[in-house]
Amino acid sequence: MKLHCLCMLLIGCLAAAPARSQDDPAPRPVASEAAPESGVRAWHMVASFTSVVDGNIDHTADPVRAYGAVPSVALAQERQGSRGWGWRYELAAHNYTATDEWDRMSHDVEAFISRRLTKRLKTETNAEANWNGSSDDRENANTFGIGQRVTLRVTDSTRVSFGGAYRYKVYGEEPGTSGPSPYIGGKFDQRFPGDLRLTGAYKHQIRHSRTVRDRYARNAYGLTIGRPVGPGGGQLSIELEYRSQEYERLIKVAGRQVPRIDHRYIADVGYLRSFGDRSEVRWVCGLESRRSSDPSKRFLDPTFGISVGYRVR
Secondary structure (H helix, E strand, C coil), X not given: CHHHHHHHHHHHHHHHCCCCCXXXXXXXXXXXXXXXXXXXXXXXXXXXXXXXXXCCCCCCCCCXXXXXXXXXEEEEEEEECCEEEEEEEEEEEEEECCCCCCCEEEEEEEEEEEEECXXXXXXXXXXXXXXXXXXXXXXXXXXXXXXXXXXXXXXXXXXXXXXXXXXXXXXXXXXXXXXXXXXXXXXXXXXXXXXXXXXXXXXXXXXXXXXXXXCEEEEEEEEEEEEECCHHHCEEEEEXXXXXXXXXXXXXXXXXXXXXXXXXXXXXXXXXXXXXXCEEEEEXXXXXXXXXXXXXXXXXXXXXXXXXXXXXX
């Protein structure tokens, strides 16, 4: 509890002064947030509207199909340079058909401070606080966290980063699910000729909820491929992710006690197209599948989303 309060206090301090940086993201296109020149403080406001068709919004064995609309507005300020900082606040309204479980207003506050130690080494401390999730997820939780990341520029086209974060999630309707959810991870970023970009990532996460039922350890492996395609500088991206998740509790299957182990497979294909320097449109097609030792937890979820973003600077 002391650590929880300390994290909330630090988040408040960072948000009050100088935001950047959730699990299970859904399609979330916004207008590009180009970094300002070194030493220049730049602010911008982004208004976006996301429309999504979800083939299994509840992630259950019996799918519930829904249509969702998520309008949002975000205000941010950022300063780049050897000592940078930034903050971002976002307000989003979530509306879905077929169910009211995910209908809500969400508030998301993020902040970061960075320092370039050498020409190749950079550190960044970030903090986040959100209520009812953010515009890019479906989590009805309040999350408070602080993290640290170190990035090394190996060559002009190769970067590696390592980091971790301490997060505390609060579920108002299910208090037993609340608890710490820290993680550590790394990322490898390689650029190739022709503006082809390849990113590999790994994250190890632990969820230590109050009740044993929801405690687990997760290993996630991700691969992202991106490159310009088509006129107007359009960007095509392909994202693949595999997650292995093992729970502490045992479940009964066919009369035997066995550990619950989930395997998730996620694939997303997106295309981002800019119209001028203020507007962007993004199309995303995704498929998520969960295989589990608990047959009742298996599901298949296809999604398709379109987002429009407009930036004012």
